[in-house]
Amino acid sequence: MRVGTVAQLWRYPVKSMAGERLEEAEVSWHGIAGDRRWAFVRPGLERSSFPWLTMRQRSDMGQFRPALTDPSDPEESSAVVRTPDGDELDVADPALAARLGEGVRVMRQNRGIPDIAPLSLLTTSTIEGLSELVGRPLDVRRFRPNLLVAPAPGVEPFPEEGWVGRVLRIGAAAMRVDLLDRRCVMINVDPDTAERDAAVLRTVTRERDRCAGVYGTTVQPGRVAVGDPVEVLG
Numbered sequence: 487m488r489v490g491t492v493a494q495l496w497r498y499p500v501k502s503m504a505g506e507r508l509e510e511a512e513v514s515w516h517g518i519a520g521d522r523r524w525a526f527v528r529p530g531l532e533r534s535s536f537p538w539l540t541m542r543q544r545s546d547m548g549q550f551r552p553a554l555t556d557p558s559d560p561e562e563s564s565a566v567v568r569t570p571d572g573d574e575l576d577v578a579d580p581a582l583a584a585r586l587g588e589g590v591r592v593m594r595q596n597r598g599i600p601d602i603a604p605l606s607l608l609t610t611s612t613i614e615g616l617s618e619l620v621g622r623p624l625d626v627r628r629f630r631p632n633l634l635v636a637p638a639p640g641v642e643p644f645p646e647e648g649w650v651g652r653v654l655r656i657g658a659a660a661m662r663v664d665l666l667d668r669r670c671v672m673i674n675v676d677p678d679t680a681e682r683d684a685a686v687l688r689t690v691t692r693e694r695d696r697c698a699g700v701y702g703t704t705v706q707p708g709r710v711a712v713g714d715p716v717e718v719l720g
Contacts, residue, residue, distance in 0.1 A: 646663070
């Protein structure tokens with residue numbers, strides 16, 4: 487059953503930095519190729535369960551804009567990061583880590599470094615529903631999905647919550663929807679200004695039990711493009 491269409495695709499080469507908007511992408515067993523392959527680690531927390539430096543600690547991390555140097559081979563490509571003041575540094579350049587904090591260092595992981603699962607999905611109707619609850623338009627970039635889906639006309643907000651436990655065919659790939667995405671303070675951060683607005687998470691917590699969007703895993707790798715149909719299988 488067709489439930490929507492791919493509206494946007496996003497890759498985040500560096501965890502918690504700005505995303506790259508794509509027209510098409512290869513979905514591998516580890517998510518979108520090249521997604522979250524690098525992350526910055528906070529000093530003294532290397533052995534903790536969550537050592538990553540993110541917008542939780544530095545809201546301006548979203549102002550750093552990474553891009554793969556070889557988009558044709560995202561799994562093997564390096565990345566260059568454009569800083570808020572316009573410098574361009576290789577992601578592994580110690581000068582970039584130094585800008586993020588004393589003792590911070592970069593880590594690369596070929597399987598990616600997701601928080602929960604390798605794929606995240608959100609619908610445009612959910613963004614519209616959350617915007618109505620908050621009382622102003624919310625930018626999808628606050629929620630950092632890999633896949634933004636425009637649902638079929640007339641669908642109520644938050645349809646993806648009903649897809650948990652189901653498999654979606656998306657273009658040539660297939661994704662199992664595993665669980666709801668429980669949100670944190672990162673959605674408070676304005677993607678353009680880095681300013682925080684606690685009302686966003688407060689509203690999502692009160693009205694939606696802190697959930698917006700879903701997480702999933704790949705069950706069939708394949709290419710996905712903007713405009714591809716999204717179907718629920720079974």
